[in-house]
Amino acid sequence: MDKHLRTKQPKTNPIVAYSSSASEEVSSLEWEAVKMNQDEEDLVYRMHKLVGDRWDLIAGRIPGRTAEEIERFWVMKYGN
Template identity: 50%
Template sequence: MASSDKHSTSNDGSSTSREEQSSQELKLEFSEDEKSLIERMYKLVGKRWSLIAGRIPGRSADEIKEYWTSRF
């Protein structure tokens, strides 16, 4: 039984981190509507990322902040 446990956990860490990186890169692609809304909301509320993210379904405050800091 111990040998099967070793086999099942041998590559979990490396494949998971690759999947997380690629999904993060895909999520950081924003539509034109999202970009426009982020810009308008930023002018209204500033760096209150959670408020901005609350107006965009499926986006977290961290994603919005990362998008903003990478663009501006």
């Protein structure tokens, strides 16, 4: 094999790669409580009982809410 055709690959340090991904911080917005009115809470509860963790489907029934908001509300209120 011709030595001139080989390219040197930089070595990756698995410890550095792990520590950089492990040190990512969670935004405080992610842990902010989602405030919903009673009608929204009731709908989320009933929809979850019917369809489970299909947050996109549930959010589609509540104008102005995202799947992430619905999931965060559920986890903070019911823990699962």
